[in-house]
Amino acid sequence: xxxxxxxxxxxxxxxxxxxxxxxxxxxxxxxxxxxxxxxxxxxxxxxxxxxxxxxxxxxxxxxxxxxxxxxxxxxxxxxxxxxxxxxxxxxxxxxxxxxxxxxxxxxxxxxxxxxxxxxxxxxxxxxxxxxxxxx
Numbered sequence: 001x002x003x004x005x006x007x008x009x010x011x012x013x014x015x016x017x018x019x020x021x022x023x024x025x026x027x028x029x030x031x032x033x034x035x036x037x038x039x040x041x042x043x044x045x046x047x048x049x050x051x052x053x054x055x056x057x058x059x060x061x062x063x064x065x066x067x068x069x070x071x072x073x074x075x076x077x078x079x080x081x082x083x084x085x086x087x088x089x090x091x092x093x094x095x096x097x098x099x100x101x102x103x104x105x106x107x108x109x110x111x112x113x114x115x116x117x118x119x120x121x122x123x124x125x126x127x128x129x130x131x132x133x134x135x
Contacts, residue, residue, distance in 0.1 A: 001044075004118075005006075005059075006119065006123040007059065007120055007123055008013075008062060009060055009062040009114075009115040009119075010117070010120040010123065011062075011120070012052055012060065012062030012063050012064060012130075013062065013063050013112065013115075013116040013119075014113055014116045014117065014120075015049045015065075016047070016049055016063045016064065016065055017109045017110075017112045017113040017116065017124050018113065019047055019062075020049075020105070020109040020112075021063055021106060021109045021110065021113070023046070023068060024102050024105050024106045025106075027044050027045060027097050027102050028097070028099060028102050029096065030088045030095060031095055031097040031099060032095070033095055034078040034083070034092055034093065034094060034095075035085060040075075040093065041075045041077075041093040041094055041095050041096075042095040042097070043070045043095065043096060044070070044071035044073070044095060044097045044110070045068050045069065045070060045071065046068070046069055046070075046071055047065060047067075047068055048065070048066040048067045048068070048069055049063050049064070049065060049066060050063070050064055050065075050066040051063060051064075052064040054071040063076050071087055071096055073096045074096065075093040075094055075095060076093075076094040076095070076096060077091045077092070077093060077094070077095050078091065078092050078094050079092075080092045080130065087109045103133075104106060104109070
């Protein structure tokens with residue numbers, strides 16, 4: 001494992017966690033959006049992560065975003081006959097966003113980001129100590 005591989009791995013993890021937090025923020029912001037651009041209620045998005053292929057000479061490759069996918073769960077039907085988006089029976093198709101789930105995911109992503117920052121800081125301290133010994 002090369003000297004900067006640990007920094008690259010931590011950086012890839014930080015990038016992935018930041019994107020996950022951005023997607024969660026979008027989900028929370030659209031939790032009450034009954035009409036998205038497609039004319040339907042907003043559909044929750046999820047980040048799919050995968051192991052990044054190692055580059056030449058690396059043992060580990062870090063993480064990469066394989067894609068952002070729509071959550072296939074159906075929208076929540078809420079009875080609100082006064083809503084302009086209600087169907088003939090008075091139900092409104094609300095987004096499949098659960099704020100509690102999103103907040104748990106946000107905490108998880110935040111902790112993952114912090115763990116990568118800690119790993120990067122430890123690697124930098126080891127490099128600094130190594131250079132100090134060499135001089």
